[in-house]
Amino acid sequence: MIQKNNKSNNIISSIFLGLAIIGFLILWLKYGGRSVYKSNSNDISSIYPLLAGVSLILPYLFYVLLYKRKLKHIGKIKKIRNENEFEIFILNKSKKTVMINHNSEIEDNQWSVFKIKKNESLFFNNGIIFKLDKNNDLEIEDFKNQIIGLGEEDLKKYNVPNYVNWAFIIAKPNEGDITS
Known part of the structure; x- marks a missing residue:
């Protein structure tokens, strides 16, 4: 194709x-x-x-x-993966601009892929924290219930690049499906 x-x-x-x-x-x-x-x-x-x-x-x-x-944004992207580096797809549907680690932002209805390494964290200004532990498991702190995990069907629906490890939507508070 x-x-x-x-x-x-x-x-x-x-x-x-x-x-x-x-x-x-x-x-x-x-x-x-x-x-x-x-x-x-x-x-x-x-x-x-x-x-x-x-x-x-x-x-x-x-x-x-x-x-x-x-x-540049269409098609499959093939990347050489670093074993200690993982990628997280984030789509912002919160109706607000979200800041990440005080140096990146995602506007409403925009998406971005973030790289995270072992023992690192992504801090969002809306209270969400993504942590990668020593076993490379992703831990999510979401006290306002804003994170929606994307499944296989959703990956195609939202045009998630095939190289990411995890994919999530940031929704309005109390509209998420992942609990802390």
Whole structure:
């Protein structure tokens, strides 16, 4: 499925690039290149090559600027895992921005993956604490009942990357499913 997507993306990219090159050649020949035929008239027909060239270049620019940026987040990510490092997917559905360890934040309806090592903790400003003990077991302190654990069906629903060890949603207080 991903290879098919990559092939179609490459074909689309090649088509847009080819059209952009043709558009550039039209503009260059009409306005920038040395040509035997140069129109000095100011009639409306002299704008047609400009419109044609720009309309052939713009789809490629939009593709590069908008679509390519999204491709970084799509697809399976293969990572080399450090044995002492684990990753936790957190989706914030609490309707508030949540601060983590005083240096990261997740806005409402945003997600992030956090790395945690043995004997480390993640401290959230809403009272949640994730701890990794010496046996690499994840301990959760959630006194406001805000954490929802994600199961197999939910992983696909929320587009959780396949390399994470645990996945959770931060909900509003008293809407979680994990008790301390």
